[in-house]
Amino acid sequence: MIRHQIRFAAAAAACLVLAACSQPADMGPPQVDVPTPLPSGINFSPEIDTAPVDESCQPLASYNPGSTTVEQAVAQLDDPEQITIGVSQSTNLMGYIDPETNTPAGFDIDIATAVAQSILGPDANIRFVPMTSGEREPAVNDDRVDMVVRTMTMNCKRWANVEFSAEYFHAGQRLLVPTASGITGLADLADDHLVCTGEGSTSVRTIAEQSAAMPVTVPDFNDCLVLLQQGTVDAITSDDTILAGMAVQDPTLQVVGDAFSQEPYGIAVQKGNTDLARYINAALAQIIANGTWQTAYDKWLKGPLGVAGAPPSPQYRD
């Protein structure tokens, strides 16, 4: 009798073990990572360019307008009836699409319009062509546009590929941080701070060389603002003009510290097209003299940048 019970118990135990083993694999709650939205192409360890900076030229020195006539300038256009200008449509305050009117607006757009009007008259037929910063040089050289007015810094590397007008705005690289962060400049950045900037810009190198922070790059610098608002990065670095365009969209952010790079903006035209560059310089001098420049500055940048601002004085090489 007892032996039977033992056998029965053994059989029952065996059944239990078998039943336990034959159950479907672990169906406990699945492990799910916390979803963090990131822009595609974000790079948390961008390569820092270490090649020596080309300083073989004087980047601010453009061509003296001299006695270049408007006819000479018009002759340089692809279509004498129309002027095509490469711009940004996604850089708030500088060149962007006003979401309410769906038309291009901003400081760059106002300068470009004024230059176009001095070439083709007040009713100038202007075509704005949107482009990324990488497209700027090929666009003027492949005749896609007559000129580019798109937060384009004049430097020796670019002088080798395009002609620049005289400087029409003097920008500099700064920091955009949450007001509550307490960061007031480069010196406050620690090695656990992530600083976001646009891919392929010189800002990556500057921030890596001049601060302890870790640079993070994204294909489109606008992604930086979203990342800062979501708390993924601690600061954004770029030209103060671009940062101002972000700061006006969010009252909890502010542009801080002194500029730690020089970013002179120029209008780019096709390499070798010095006639057009000369006439643009004449137009710029006129725009600055007649107050158009100041009006545009006051409209777009004075408030956000917090300084009265004065037009740069042109430098010519001849």
Next chain:
Amino acid sequence: MLAALRFTPGQLRGVLAVIAALVLGAGITGMTAILAKSAVIEETTSQSGRLSVAALSLYQALSQADATAASSYLTAGTPSDEMNETYREAMRDATVALATAAGEVKTPADTALVAELNARLPVYTGLVETARTFNRLGEPVGATYQEQASTLMREEMLPKAHDLQENSLGQLKESRSDAAAFPWVAAVLTAAALGTLVWAQFWLTRKTNRVFNLGLVGSTVLLVAFAGWLAMASLASASHTTRSHEDGSAPLELLAEAEITAQQARAEESLVLIARGEDQQAAERFEEHFKALADPGQLLDRLDEAFASDPELSKNIDTAREAADTWRAGHDEVVKLAQGGKYNEAVELVVGESDTSLWASFTTLNDALTEATDISADRFAEATNDAQRSLSGAAAGLAALALGALICAAVGIQLRVAEYYA
């Protein structure tokens, strides 16, 4: 025991035992095979069927939501009622499908997929709503939020929804081939039983000089009927199952793929404009999707071919094709306008409320595919029901026939055995 086989009555009892064993075996295996088929077909209409339908509608609803969210961003925060409605409907469909799928998943991999999709959906809607708010406020950063939402959808959510759909279709295919399999064991046993019965009758004739043993003849007839029914039921259910695949689920998959491809192309088209013409990759992705949809030999052509003999369905595909052509021409115009700086006109063409806007072409295309999907879904259900019906009563009938054959054989042989003791 073996000694008994030296005498005729013993031999008779031995033959009976063999026949009884074979008939019983055939009866039981035949019946269980049919019952198993029934259960499998039941499953294709229930668990794995429901899972694959849920996975498919989840995938579709998500891509529809993304296409609509991106389009409505372009309306400067004031989308039409129709667009708002479409987005809300897509979100409802997606959440309902997700809940259904959560109840039907059977594997850890599928459970993980559902959980991951569930975790991302609120993040996605959060991004879309943030984009809308900034857009209404006139702040350009809204565009970046919308792009990020689409990136989350495109790079994480849609691939997971696609995986879930693939898994569920795989499970469905497995059950389908189970349902179409021929019951070979039952067939072999039936043949053996028939052979033994026929041999027994010749053997009895030699032994007893009587031509017919009514019991054995009856048994043979019943067993032949058994074999016929088994074969017919199996073949019919296999053909219905195949039909449910060919008429129903195969076109359903193709239609869904076309619909999703169109929706993704639509989302990319909107993204090109949301990025203010500065996102070359979105433009490339649009081309990819559109080619996969409308190029020669691609989805629309394959659908056309599949439905060539079916006026009801091919009418819808013709409508879809026409809408795709209009869309394509319109898209080229949009690209030209956007590159030429006529952003306002480009946006109007893409999301305007006129009948010539691309929103109208896309909606026509999408609706035509949805209608064809509904028709195909009905066909699928019909064929599955037919398969089910062809098996109805077969299990009970086969059991009765096998039992009858067994009793007849027993009676027939027992009568002969009795003669030796009379």
